[in-house]
Amino acid sequence: xxxxxxxxxxxxxxxxxxxxxxxxxxxxxxxxxxxxxxxxxxxxxxxxxxxxxxxxxxxxxxxxxxxxxxxxxxxxxxxxxxxxxxxxxxxxxxxxxxxxxxxxxxxxxxxxxxxxxxxxxxxxxxxxxxxxxxxxxxxxxxxxxxxxxxxxxxxxxxxxxxxxxxxxxxxxxxxxxxxxxxxxxxxxxxxxxxxxxxxxxxxxxxxxxxxxxxxxxxxxxxxxxxxxxxxxxxxxxxxxx
Amino acid sequence: xxxxxxxxxxxxxxxxxxxxxxxxxxxxxxxxxxxxxxxxxxxxxxxxxxxxxxxxxxxxxxxxxxxxxxxxxxxxxxxxxxxxxxxxxxxxxxxxxxxxxxxxxxxxxxxxxxxxxxxxxxxxxxxxxxxxxxxxxxxxxxxxxxxxxxxxxxxxxxxxxxxxxxxxxxxxxxxxxxxxxxxxxxxxxxxxxxxxxxxxxxxxxxxxxxxxxxxxxxxxxxxxxxxxxxxxxxxxxxxxx
DNA sequence: CCTATATAACTGGTATTACCAGTTGACAGA
DNA sequence: TCTGTCAACTGGTAATACCAGTTATATAGG
Numbered sequence: 001x002x003x004x005x006x007x008x009x010x011x012x013x014x015x016x017x018x019x020x021x022x023x024x025x026x027x028x029x030x031x032x033x034x035x036x037x038x039x040x041x042x043x044x045x046x047x048x049x050x051x052x053x054x055x056x057x058x059x060x061x062x063x064x065x066x067x068x069x070x071x072x073x074x075x076x077x078x079x080x081x082x083x084x085x086x087x088x089x090x091x092x093x094x095x096x097x098x099x100x101x102x103x104x105x106x107x108x109x110x111x112x113x114x115x116x117x118x119x120x121x122x123x124x125x126x127x128x129x130x131x132x133x134x135x136x137x138x139x140x141x142x143x144x145x146x147x148x149x150x151x152x153x154x155x156x157x158x159x160x161x162x163x164x165x166x167x168x169x170x171x172x173x174x175x176x177x178x179x180x181x182x183x184x185x186x187x188x189x190x191x192x193x194x195x196x197x198x199x200x201x202x203x204x205x206x207x208x209x210x211x212x213x214x215x216x217x218x219x220x221x222x223x224x225x226x227x228x229x230x231x232x233x234x235x236x237x238x239x240x241x
Numbered sequence: 242x243x244x245x246x247x248x249x250x251x252x253x254x255x256x257x258x259x260x261x262x263x264x265x266x267x268x269x270x271x272x273x274x275x276x277x278x279x280x281x282x283x284x285x286x287x288x289x290x291x292x293x294x295x296x297x298x299x300x301x302x303x304x305x306x307x308x309x310x311x312x313x314x315x316x317x318x319x320x321x322x323x324x325x326x327x328x329x330x331x332x333x334x335x336x337x338x339x340x341x342x343x344x345x346x347x348x349x350x351x352x353x354x355x356x357x358x359x360x361x362x363x364x365x366x367x368x369x370x371x372x373x374x375x376x377x378x379x380x381x382x383x384x385x386x387x388x389x390x391x392x393x394x395x396x397x398x399x400x401x402x403x404x405x406x407x408x409x410x411x412x413x414x415x416x417x418x419x420x421x422x423x424x425x426x427x428x429x430x431x432x433x434x435x436x437x438x439x440x441x442x443x444x445x446x447x448x449x450x451x452x453x454x455x456x457x458x459x460x461x462x463x464x465x466x467x468x469x470x471x472x473x474x475x476x477x478x479x480x481x482x
Numbered sequence: 483c484c485t486a487t488a489t490a491a492c493t494g495g496t497a498t499t500a501c502c503a504g505t506t507g508a509c510a511g512a
Numbered sequence: 513t514c515t516g517t518c519a520a521c522t523g524g525t526a527a528t529a530c531c532a533g534t535t536a537t538a539t540a541g542g
Contacts (some may be wrong), residue, residue: 017495022332023537026335027335029336030336043523044522044523053496055296055495055498057495058524062303063332066307067307067329067332073504075505076504076522088329092308094267095271108410116353169346172350175350175416209290236270258524283493284493294525296525297524299494299495304496314493315494315533316492316494316495316535317493317534317535318492318494
């Protein structure tokens with residue numbers, strides 16, 4: 001065998017065709033040339049454009065589908081969308097959730113993220129910044145009145161999303177999205193997010209309202225304290241439902 | 242168009258063939274039937290086993306490759322491995338790093354994770370628990386003497402990995418892995434992890450040593466404080482290199 | 483007998499072709 | 513105008529072939 005010292009050559013990287021196609025797509029998306037909603041040419045057209053066979057194109061599209069960058073409608077076509085990790089997570093979820101206590105640890109991580117987001121809130125909160133949070137709050141109130149637990153859970157998530165959004169930290173937002181997605185893919189996820197007892201939902205609603213009020217009066221410290229106890233209560237609800 | 246209220250039917254979910262294959266693989270891995278190192282039957286065999294065509298098998302394998310669950314050697318075969326997010330991240334990295342300050346925010350998230358891990362350390366630290374950390378420390382010392390910056394960076398990561406490992410929090414470990422992987426895929430990543438100035442490396446080394454010493458004497462509070470200032474310094478080094 | 487080389491039987495990568503099932507839109511008939 | 517049909521798409525799947533590698537075996541040389 002030839003020693004690397006005698007032959008100072010570097011291995012020639014041989015990438016597969018689908019990787020080149022993938023790279024082009026990702027680059028076009030990240031540079032903004034391709035935007036969500038855009039329609040992707042048909043597989044046959046792409047094969048011709050890239051001068052490759054249709055299977056190669058399909059492998060690239062398969063990956064784009066898994067990373068949640070395109071939506072493929074059989075008979076229709078493929079459309080770009082805002083990247084979402086759902087499809088990917090639904091594949092690897094069984095691997096993650098085989099670990100004991102994973103969901104509880106997820107909640108703890110969420111606590112960490114949101115408490116940090118609360119620290120990073122801007123000095124002064126304008127009325128405008130609070131709009132998404134207020135919307136989530138009113139949604140939650142309506143859901144509570146109509147006893148629509150599904151909508152209530154969604155509004156709950158929207159509230160916390162709105163909070164992290166105000167922190168203006170890209171990575172905290174992404175991390176929260178990841179946590180939420182993971183929770184949705186958990187075994188108990190679908191049910192545990194939806195509160196069974198009406199009084200619990202009402203209690204959570206009040207806590208959200210209190211946090212919002214504190215933020216409205218620009219008392220960030222108070223809001224952070226309320227958020228902390230709120231998250232702790234959510235965790236308790238999860239442990240003993 | 243038929244209203245959903247007049248027709249209480251639910252859409253018939255039509256899953257694609259590759260998804261069924263994918264599901265079987267993931268389930269077999271998560272239940273431990275298939276383990277890392279196992280060789281996967283050839284594409285032709287799998288096609289026969291599943292009674293599908295080879296392209297369908299290939300699409301499933303393509304996804305398994307992207308999620309980093311198998312290693313495909315052209316001409317050789319496909320082997321299962323411990324799941325790693327590298328291949329997946331290398332695809333979506335351009336999408337994430339198009340955001341300004343993403344790397345800095347990554348460091349901040351790491352700070353959050355490690356500080357939390359330091360909180361979760363067990364009450365009493367046995368000699369055994371500290372073995373990985375001590376190993377990383379000695380690696381770092383050796384790398385410093387030999388002026389091997391590459392090895393030094395690796396040992397640095399290993400040190401922090403060892404710290405989070407002691408927290409016994411699965412999700413914190415996974416989150417740190419994610420952060421490290423993301424950093425490796427960043428544009429500056431490869432270079433910025435490697436310190437240029439020798440005196441900086443020596444300084445970091447001393448701080449690591451101090452953290453280790455504090456843990457060895459079971460002074461968790463002191464260790465946590467040292468870790469905090471250490472991480473802050475790393476961030477400063479990153480901002481003004 | 484042992485080693486080295488050549489050969490054969492694999493492997494995955496890619497291309498080609500074909501057919502099916504579903505969607506879509508235009509067009510003709512009521 | 514509405515409705516049904518039909519043609520031209522779309523993606524999903526299959527079958528087949530060939531190439532370029534690897535691996536194992538067998539064979540020829542020492």
